[in-house]
Amino acid sequence: MVNVILKFISCCRAADMRISTAEVLDCLNQLEVVDFCDESLFNTVLRANFAKSRREQGEFDRLYQLFFHEMQTGLQSDGGLPEKTLAGVPDELSDKLAQLVRQLRDQEGSRQIELEKEQGNKLDQALMDFLAGNPLAFIQEVQKIHNQDEKASLLFKSNLGQLSSRLEIMLGVNRLKNKMVQFLGSNDSLVDADVSGLEEAMNRQLNKALDFLNTEVRLDNAGLKETRTHELHYKTLGEIPFSNLSCGETQMVKQIIDRLVRKLEEITTRRFSAASRGMVDVKKTIQRSVKYLGVPLEIVHKSRSPRRGKIVTLCDVSGSVWSAARFMLNILYSLQTCFSRVKSYVFIETPLDVSSFFKFNEPNKAIKQILNDPRINYNTRTDYGMAFQQFRDNHLQELDKKTTLIIIGDARSNYLNPREPLLESMRERCKRLIWLNPEQEKFWGTGDSEMKKYRSHCNEARACGNLNQLIDFIEALVL
Amino acid sequence: MLFKSVKDVQTRMERTGYIPSQEISTIVFLAQETQKPVLIEGPAGVGKTELAKSIALCLEQEMIRLQCYEGLDESKALYEWAYAKQLLYTQMLKEKIKDVVSTTATLAEAVDEIASHEDAFFSRRFLQTRPLLAAISSIDPVVLLIDEIDKSDPEFEAFLLELLSDFQVTIPEIGTITAKSRPFVVLTSNNYRDMSDALKRRCIHLYIDYPAFETEKTILRMKIPGIQERLLSQVVQTVAKIRELDLKKKPCISETLDWANSLMILQQDDITEDALFKTLNTLCKHKADYGVVRKNIGHLMKVGS
Numbered sequence: 001m002v003n004v005i006l007k008f009i010s011c012c013r014a015a016d017m018r019i020s021t022a023e024v025l026d027c028l029n030q031l032e033v034v035d036f037c038d039e040s041l042f043n044t045v046l047r048a049n050f051a052k053s054r055r056e057q058g059e060f061d062r063l064y065q066l067f068f069h070e071m072q073t074g075l076q077s078d079g080g081l082p083e084k085t086l087a088g089v090p091d092e093l094s095d096k097l098a099q100l101v102r103q104l105r106d107q108e109g110s111r112q113i114e115l116e117k118e119q120g121n122k123l124d125q126a127l128m129d130f131l132a133g134n135p136l137a138f139i140q141e142v143q144k145i146h147n148q149d150e151k152a153s154l155l156f157k158s159n160l161g162q163l164s165s166r167l168e169i170m171l172g173v174n175r176l177k178n179k180m181v182q183f184l185g186s187n188d189s190l191v192d193a194d195v196s197g198l199e200e201a202m203n204r205q206l207n208k209a210l211d212f213l214n215t216e217v218r219l220d221n222a223g224l225k226e227t228r229t230h231e232l233h234y235k236t237l238g239e240i241p242f243s244n245l246s247c248g249e250t251q252m253v254k255q256i257i258d259r260l261v262r263k264l265e266e267i268t269t270r271r272f273s274a275a276s277r278g279m280v281d282v283k284k285t286i287q288r289s290v291k292y293l294g295v296p297l298e299i300v301h302k303s304r305s306p307r308r309g310k311i312v313t314l315c316d317v318s319g320s321v322w323s324a325a326r327f328m329l330n331i332l333y334s335l336q337t338c339f340s341r342v343k344s345y346v347f348i349e350t351p352l353d354v355s356s357f358f359k360f361n362e363p364n365k366a367i368k369q370i371l372n373d374p375r376i377n378y379n380t381r382t383d384y385g386m387a388f389q390q391f392r393d394n395h396l397q398e399l400d401k402k403t404t405l406i407i408i409g410d411a412r413s414n415y416l417n418p419r420e421p422l423l424e425s426m427r428e429r430c431k432r433l434i435w436l437n438p439e440q441e442k443f444w445g446t447g448d449s450e451m452k453k454y455r456s457h458c459n460e461a462r463a464c465g466n467l468n469q470l471i472d473f474i475e476a477l478v479l
Numbered sequence: 480m481l482f483k484s485v486k487d488v489q490t491r492m493e494r495t496g497y498i499p500s501q502e503i504s505t506i507v508f509l510a511q512e513t514q515k516p517v518l519i520e521g522p523a524g525v526g527k528t529e530l531a532k533s534i535a536l537c538l539e540q541e542m543i544r545l546q547c548y549e550g551l552d553e554s555k556a557l558y559e560w561a562y563a564k565q566l567l568y569t570q571m572l573k574e575k576i577k578d579v580v581s582t583t584a585t586l587a588e589a590v591d592e593i594a595s596h597e598d599a600f601f602s603r604r605f606l607q608t609r610p611l612l613a614a615i616s617s618i619d620p621v622v623l624l625i626d627e628i629d630k631s632d633p634e635f636e637a638f639l640l641e642l643l644s645d646f647q648v649t650i651p652e653i654g655t656i657t658a659k660s661r662p663f664v665v666l667t668s669n670n671y672r673d674m675s676d677a678l679k680r681r682c683i684h685l686y687i688d689y690p691a692f693e694t695e696k697t698i699l700r701m702k703i704p705g706i707q708e709r710l711l712s713q714v715v716q717t718v719a720k721i722r723e724l725d726l727k728k729k730p731c732i733s734e735t736l737d738w739a740n741s742l743m744i745l746q747q748d749d750i751t752e753d754a755l756f757k758t759l760n761t762l763c764k765h766k767a768d769y770g771v772v773r774k775n776i777g778h779l780m781k782v783g784s
Contacts, residue, residue, distance in 0.1 A: 018676060020680050022680055023680060026513065026515065026683075029513055030509045030512070030513055030683075033508070033509060033512045033513070034485060034505065034508070034509065040501060040502075041485070041501075041505055044501070044502050044505045044506065045505070045509065047684075048506050048509070048683045048684050048685060049683065049684070051684065052518070052679040052680075052682070052684040053520065053673065053674075053679070053684070054520055054670070054686050057686065280562035280563060282562060285562075285566070295570060296566045296570070299562075299563060299566075401633040402632075402633070427673070428673065431633075431672050432671075432672055459670075459671075459672065459673075
């Protein structure tokens with residue numbers, strides 16, 4: 001039993017789930033308390049210990065299904081689990097299949113030494129393991145695809161890296177199929193009836209491997225806060241998309257934003273002064289009491305340091321997004337007093353730190369300067385995956401548990417590799433990850449928009465394409 | 480009285496008016512057996528807090544609740560010295576203090592003499608216990624509910640880690656207080672932010688979703704005795720449909736209950752458009768949500784009938 005669970009855990013870890021030894025111990029202890037022959041109880045215990053957030057549960061369920069239902073690893077020898085979990089290939093057959101793989105391996109053993117340096121070899125081994133009932137190496141190979149970095153290239157961009165790795169695995173599956181069929185044919189010890197049964201079982205198993213490769217878990221992001229409806233602060237002006245504002249309207253919007261900023265600053269400072277009375281400051285109270293012959297007439301309270309978070313914005317500056325982003329940056333920098341620090345990056349492909357522009361200039365002027373900065377290459381195509389990768393490599397230290405990361409962008413990545421696991425690692429570093437999309441929700445996920453994928457990794461995702469939505473967001477952020 | 484088995488958890492919780500799924504009862508039983516805290520996640524209003532209350536009722540233990548918020552610190556969660564009281568006492572006892580030091584010859588001796596009495600001012604009398612200390616120092620076992628832990632700061636979370644692993648607190652002036660009996664700890668989170676891995680590692684995780692159709696019916700039947708079976712299924716179906724709509728705040732179980740109650744009071748046997756509008760404010764708590772429901776009224780009514 002312990003062996004089975006340990007094998008399962010190594011599969012989970014291969015798929016990038018973090019499971020500590022302490023959790024394994026807990027799980028085993030708990031299994032002793034309940035009747036684990038009841039599969040739903042068994043599943044509950046494993047799930048409660050290994051998938052510790054709603055996001056992880058999808059991945060866990062997929063692995064659980066693969067490991068305990070579709071494969072039947074190691075269960076034969078231990079017999080720890082009840083029969084009904086052993087769906088799929090009948091026991092006897094899978095035993096034979098495993099045996100067959102062993103034989104094939106023996107036969108190839110001599111040849112393999114020469115081939116060892118070849119790339120595909122590791123994959124072949126992984127697939128053979130999978131066929132023999134051990135998916136660990138295969139899961140590792142698949143996970144590698146998700147985590148591989150694209151090489152930055154200046155001339156020619158593609159997402160071929162990931163696709164070709166996938167193709168390689170598919171080819172590997174076909175190669176193994178052929179090899180097995182050949183091997184089955186040449187094996188004299190088998191009866192014809194056995195051969196067809198085994199072939200079928202083998203095909204079924206390998207198809208499962210392909211399924212695992214091709215299906216991606218749809219993350220169930222229960223914590224995601226989504227706001228679709230918005231209040232009507234301003235009737236006509238508030239509903240015009242930022243990209244369609246005329247010159248005069250832009251001025252009006254700016255005025256409204258200025259008013260809003262003043263209002264919000266006032267509210268936050270008032271709230272702070274009311275809430276800042278903390279514990280009694282003994283030192284100061286005694287000092288003051290000297291004035292009154294040692295009688296502590298004046299009791300001094302320690303004032304709390306203001307509750308302020310750091311804000312980091314990562315802003316797409318390609319055409320359509322920029323018109324919305326400029327208002328966003330404008331408002332964030334105008335509200336600097338409400339936050340301990342505001343840092344901002346703009347990107348098309350490479351994130352560029354533009355905080356210094358705002359430090360020395362008034363927001364509107366700073367925005368103008370950013371647009372003319374020669375370091376931003378406007379001729380390249382927007383690439384979110386690359387931008388995230390470079391942000392992780394160069395600026396990840398900016399994020400900490402008190403930082404709110406705001407990404408402003410339409411998530412249109414020109415069909416390049418979206419690299420959404422990077423977003424996950426960024427979210428883990430900060431307090432909240434908020435995605436503001438200037439496009440309205442109905443366009444999310446259409447065409448080259450990767451918003452559906454990115455959304456599942458955010459703490460909050462909202463459309464922010466007109467003044468009303470912007471006001472809603474800012475009020476929610478500051479108040 | 481402790482739970483004896485998973486089945487026992489189920490029957491006893493049902494008796495207190497909480498209908499647990501099998502997953503919930505399994506995890507409650509495991510948490511009791513292994514003395515681990517339970518971390519409950521789920522949307523607002525699915526009964527996370529209610530679960531803790533029900534556990535306390537079943538175990539016949541007192542429930543101590545700590546509501547977390549941004550800026551919550553040890554002085555509000557654990558203990559605080561009652562400074563004002565201490566100062567007041569020093570003033571009132573001034574004469575007495577003079578007496579104590581009157582027999583001493585030198586300043587050093589006087590200080591020593593005072594020092595030997597300092598326990599008087601740093602005793603339990605001047606200690607204001609807050610929920611966490613109350614839970615630890617209680618002689619009888621208690622259920623400790625730490626509500627909305629995701630609202631607290633990372634510093635507080637780190638402090639909580641220490642407490643949850645050892646169940647002891649050190650107060651410099653008094654000494655270490657170790658829990659006499661381990662409390663049953665329940666943490667709830669609305670997923671405002673992700674909890675740290677270290678905290679998750681120490682807890683058993685439980686996700687509660689909106690109840691399934693049949694479960695919700697059972698809950699309603701139990702809480703509103705005498706409700707017509709026909710109205711009951713209509714209510715549950717309509718609420719399920721409303722939850723699918725794009726709302727700011729989805730109606731939770733207690734709102735379903737309120738709605739069913741108001742329909743009963745208005746003596747409605749059927750859910751009509753008119754009845755829905757009249758009672759909509761028990762279900763929707765946002766102006767914008769009103770409009771959404773109004774817009775989809777045709778769709779909702781189709782299900783209702």
